[in-house]
Amino acid sequence: MRIQLLPSTIDENGRASARQHMLTLVIDDRVTIDAGSLAFACTDTQRENIRDIVLTHTHLDHIAGLPMFIDDLFATLTEPIRIHATRVMIDILEKHIFNWSIYPSFSELSNDKGRVMEYVEYERGAAFKAAHLSFQSVAVKHDVEANGYIVSDGEMSIAITGDTGRTDEFWQVCNKTDDLRAVFVECAFPDELGGLANISCHLTPSTLKSDLEKFHNADCPVYVINLKPVYRETVIKQLTDANIPRVQVLDVGNVYEL
DSSP: OEEEEOOOOBOTTSSBOSOOSSOOEEETTTEEEOOSSHHHHOOHHHHHHOOEEEOSOOOHHHHTTHHHHHHHHTTTOSSOEEEEEOHHHHHHHHHHTSSSSSSOOGGGOEETTEESEEEEEOOTTOEEEETTEEEEEEEOOOSSOOEEEEEEOSSOEEEEOOSOSSOSHHHHHHHTOTTEEEEEEEOOSOGGGHHHHHHHTOOOHHHHHHHHTTOOOTTSOEEEEOOOGGGHHHHHHHHHHHTOTTEEEOOTTOEEEO
């Protein structure tokens, strides 16, 4: 399984920055978790191959690139882009994004080969397929409905929190996953903004360290994602100072072979 965190931010020299305003995780160049920077940062190969997008939730930094990704492909699609989401997420997208005021309602449109976008609804907590991968959704704690996932290709599994505050169920499911090779977990704010993190349902280095005590697989690497860009260096320093075993920050743009 190959994992890549797409870039989303440009520095003052016009190069991709390690700072992240938006989240898109690409798996095997075929499936994405969220679509924050998908239209802006995917490779040509990824653009040709990605037809399944699995959403953790509907905040803008996780969906911003979705409308333009479909727009770019509109005329050439031979099959629809499939958006895997719960009914709550679908309703939010239809009401606030694909509403003809912000962007066209692609679920109503077709090219000369057929539909260009379709929703694949699943129940929160349910299992489903997206391309060659199996997903088990797990409710996490955020200020809108949000899900983490256990993702399997039949040989190994990974776990992704998406945005979350402190959570129990996610770690319980991770502990039951015998072939787990990696966990991708958020850590958005520094410890001094713990109050804000708690209200907005995010993690800080100290709450992440506490939450990881619930995770019992001592050999499984933990990759930190979703660091708020203006606090990135502070969060990384606090993670380093916390000396949390097996934890490292996921590098932007690198392809991780698991």
